[in-house]
Amino acid sequence: MITNTQSGTNIEEIANGVYRVNTPFNEVPGGFSFNQYLIVDDEPLVFHTGFRRMFPLVREAIERVMPMEKLRYVAFSHFESDECGALNDFLDAAPNAVPLCSRVAALVSIGDFADRPPRPMADGEHLSIGRRDLVWIDAPHIPHGWETGYLFDATTRTLFAGDIFTQGGFGVEPIVESDLVEPSDAFRLGFAAPMGLPDSWAHLTDGEPIINRLASLGATTLANMHGSAWHGSSETSAAMLRELARRVANQ
Numbered sequence: 001m002i003t004n005t006q007s008g009t010n011i012e013e014i015a016n017g018v019y020r021v022n023t024p025f026n027e028v029p030g031g032f033s034f035n036q037y038l039i040v041d042d043e044p045l046v047f048h049t050g051f052r053r054m055f056p057l058v059r060e061a062i063e064r065v066m067p068m069e070k071l072r073y074v075a076f077s078h079f080e081s082d083e084c085g086a087l088n089d090f091l092d093a094a095p096n097a098v099p100l101c102s103r104v105a106a107l108v109s110i111g112d113f114a115d116r117p118p119r120p121m122a123d124g125e126h127l128s129i130g131r132r133d134l135v136w137i138d139a140p141h142i143p144h145g146w147e148t149g150y151l152f153d154a155t156t157r158t159l160f161a162g163d164i165f166t167q168g169g170f171g172v173e174p175i176v177e178s179d180l181v182e183p184s185d186a187f188r189l190g191f192a193a194p195m196g197l198p199d200s201w202a203h204l205t206d207g208e209p210i211i212n213r214l215a216s217l218g219a220t221t222l223a224n225m226h227g228s229a230w231h232g233s234s235e236t237s238a239a240m241l242r243e244l245a246r247r248v249a250n251q
């Protein structure tokens with residue numbers, strides 16, 4: 001459902017009670033997109049806020065599904081403007097909402113940046129938001145930021161995978177079943193090169209245990225922040241994670 005004809009912002013349900021808000025972005029050659037994910041439950045949670053200037057579009061989309069003021073948690077993977085730039089706008093619009101992030105993000109950035117104190121999540125910590133059980137996984141520097149972590153919805157087996165499988169293009173398909181390794185790898189290598197910069201991955205020398213941990217969650221849906229979400233078998237999601245990490249390591 002298109003929620004803003006000017007920007008092309010749209011919202012679609014990609015797993016039971018999980019909605020992708022997608023806004024196309026023209027300022028990257030070949031196109032790009034920013035996604036936020038709304039999890040509707042007794043205590044609704046949004047994963048990623050989008051840029052501060054994108055907030056009216058994201059709000060408009062969310063409000064097609066539920067009133068903003070019902071939100072309880074504003075979660076994000078790491079401290080960058082596309083992940084959490086609109087955090088304070090969300091807190092303002094949802095008086096009972098709190099930021100939800102890693103302990104490092106809380107300590108280093110959010111305790112200062114946010115208008116209300118965050119709810120820090122320890123590695124492996126569970127959070128019930130009603131019918132579903134969420135777990136926080138610390139993933140420092142995967143792909144970047146030492147405060148980085150992810151949420152896994154054990155109920156729908158959805159991994160909110162942030163920037164890991166970043167794809168170029170507008171992410172027109174809300175959810176795909178096709179391979180993500182090739183498009184993610186191509187974007188990773190192609191995006192920063194014209195600026196004379198390395199890719200967006202931190203190239204952690206000991207990242208394998210973190211990747212293995214994410215791969216072992218049994219995710220059948222990957223809620224990606226840039227491009228399409230993905231659905232398939234847990235074996236395939238694990239294989240894609242390991243293959244992408246192998247390519248990054250061998251670059």
Ligand SMILES: [Fe+2]
Binds near residue numbers: 078080144163
């Ligand atoms: Fe990022």
Ligand SMILES: [Fe+2]
Binds near residue numbers: 163
């Ligand atoms: Fe991002």
